[in-house]
Amino acid sequence: MVFDYLNNFNIRMKKIGYYSLIFRNSIMKNNWKKYGFDEYDEQENLIFTVLLYIMEQSLKEEVCTLDNITDFIDEINDLYYKKNLSYEEEKSLTEFIINTIICNDGDVRYYKGFNYATGIYEEINVSYLITKIIDIDGVRRVTYSLTDDGYNMLLGTLEIEENLRISIHEMIFKLHLEKAEYSKAADDIKNIFNMFRIRVQKMEEDIQRIRENPLNYSNSDYEKITKGNLALMKESKEKYKLHREVVEERIQEFLHKEINLSELTKEENENLNNLQCIKRYLNKTIDEDQRILKKHFELKEIYAKELENISKMSIIKRFSLSNEIYEKVLGDIKKIENIEVFLRPLFKNHIPKIYNINKALQYQNPIRKNKEEKDLEVLEFSDEDVEKEKEKRQLERLEKYKTVINIILENVKVTNKLYLSDLNELIVRDEYIKLKLIPTVEIFREVIIEFLKVREIDINSLLEERKSNTEMGEMDFQLNKAVIEVIEQNKELSNIKRIYASKALDKEDLIIKSVINELGETKNFICSEVYFKIN
Incomplete structure (x- = not known):
């Protein structure tokens, strides 16, 4: 079997290693308890709060010493964590978080990621902070800033809107296509197709949720999915059609070269195969774009219909015919004079007068006696039977x-x-x-x-x-x-x-x-x- 989806697995594992190493190092330390942070959730929240402070200082290119971080922890603790700590204890906590947890006491830290291309584990170096010696009022101090790994880890914790994420991947795909990096472009278009497919599945789940209980589907959920669809579908189909035309032209160039030279080099063959793969996934992506459009209007229609049904149900006033009418008329026969007030709404709507000639010419079965009717067998059809029959018809159609x-x-x-x-x-x-x-x-x-x-x-x-x-x-x-x-x-x-x-x-x-x-x-x-x- 070909496991294309395992390509660059070691790179994926590096991103997982960003979080795994810092959590592993934190869990193994017992010093947290003496500062009053007994729960893992509290510990991890504080670590990332400190890292975000360092990132903010790094972006502003401002000094970030241990004293600065201690002042920040002191303020955060007073406002939110409410731990009974003195300033000296907070300074000790700062040194513990920075030096022991994040910097691993100065030791180089590695994470092992399996490379399926070579079949071996690769050691991946992960470093979050970089130090620099600066002079502050004649005193040499250490200031901290984030490394590329630190930035990648923190930026990865902030979710990007799905339609924006797809647009970013489309720009990267276009760039790789222009640079003729076809293997990377093939991975890009596969990721884009996967995101389109995931969106279709999400919309199908939303439709099912609405059908089960529209009150469980909030207006914010509906607004988010519909706005995202409109942003995603805007010019997306035309974009991918243009990409497909470019890919088809380049495929024809390779095929023309193959006809004239009778043989392509190994690299050219790989490029041709990648281009054909890109073309297939572009076709699939365009098809998924159409499915998104179809599901978008289906979702809107079903949501509007279900809300309308609920609003109708809320204005229907139900009452007991026996208690409200029958019993009251028996108690006072004079009330039957006003019975038309109750009956009049029943005749308000016009009944459609359609004469079906087929029914008149249809053979009329004799009415059976009650005894014979009791002998009749009642056939019940479950949802499972209906689904099986539907599946059978679909299979028959596929065979055609x-x-x-x-x-x-x-x-x-x-x-x-x-x-x-x-x-x-x-x-x-x-x-x-x-x-x-x-x-x-x-x-x-x-x-x-x-x-x-x-x-x-x-x-x-x-x-x-x-x-x-x-x-x-x-x-x-x-x-x-x-x-x-x-x-x-x-x-x-x-x-x-x-x-x-x-x-x-x-x-x-x-x-x-x-x-x-x-x-x-x-x-x-x-x-x-x-x-x-x-x-």
């Missing part, structure tokens, strides 16, 4: 997609190229092939559109990608996945390496006659000429 793809590839394989008009001539002669190739207009159209969107399918790349990704059993139609499954099931197609599809602009549109749509209607439809090729 695969059958369409199989027929196209089998016919392309005969001459390595094929026009859609060739298939049209075939289905005119063979009704069985027609039913398999076009089970419904909608299924056939979706397959052709997906081929035209992808344009080129590299079978070997898809197989490698599938090895490194876990199959999630998705029920939606995915062209790449369906093509791989068709080729694996049909051994005659096993030697196909690449599939190309494009519109034949020099050809006239063709008419496909007498095909069925999903409503069961038989119609003719006009279709653009499409060209298929394999090698």
Whole structure:
């Protein structure tokens, strides 16, 4: 298996090491108790409070000695922690935090991160503070400031808004693409795709929460997700389409060079593979962008509908018909004179007067006796039965997609190229092939559109990608996945390496006659000429 997601694992572990080393060093020390900090939470909060003070002083380029830090701890303790400490004890606490916890008593500190590329642990040096000797009023003093590791650790504790984080990754991706650092650009676009997918899943969870109980979903949650969606979707699709055009141009440059020189160098091959990977993930990212748009409007619609239902429920006044009407009329029969006050609202709305002629012509079953009705068996359908039936229909639909793809590839394989008009001539002669190739207009159209969107399918790349990704059993139609499954099931197609599809602009549109749509209607439809090729 290929574990691409474990690339640069040692770099990830360095970021984890920032926190792990400081917590490990703090937990092992018992000196905290004599200063009244018995809880781990208190200890860790104080450490990072001190580090933030040092960062502030570093950014302002101001002096930060032990005395300055002691004064800060004294003020913080009086305002918030309320520990009964003298100034000398606070000074001792400052020296303990700085010298023992953060600086590890001057010893060099290492964290081991496993490198899956080499298969060994690498020692990663982590240092939070740097010291400098300065002269203050003729006295030599030590001042502290943050190292790069210290800045990275503290800046990493502040969460950035998701849409801003995606924008930052997109800028980094664009920079790596411009510098032709394709391996880094491939990692960047994978991260962007993952963030898009996570956002879709978050919106699906929010929709489920609203359906379960809209009162548990606050206005701030709704405002945050919708504003984030609008900021994310603004020009994002066009950006990634432009990136895809750039990537396609560079792929064509490599392919043109390969045709002319017959062989690429090892580095050029790696760049070509990375570019093809980037193109695939750009296509996936654009698809996820569309899913975000769809989920955005679905979330708005469901939230508005559920709030409206709740508001309607709040104005409905419920009462007991027996106690409020029946019993009172029995107690005083004269009150029945005003019964129209109660009945009038029932006739306020106009009842739709629709005559269904089908019901009149329908065979009328005789009314059974009560005894026979008691013998009838009651069928109950659980949610599980409904889900199973829904899943069954989705699987049947996926099989129809695969059958369409199989027929196209089998016919392309005969001459390595094929026009859609060739298939049209075939289905005119063979009704069985027609039913398999076009089970419904909608299924056939979706397959052709997906081929035209992808344009080129590299079978070997898809197989490698599938090895490194876990199959999630998705029920939606995915062209790449369906093509791989068709080729694996049909051994005659096993030697196909690449599939190309494009519109034949020099050809006239063709008419496909007498095909069925999903409503069961038989119609003719006009279709653009499409060209298929394999090698």
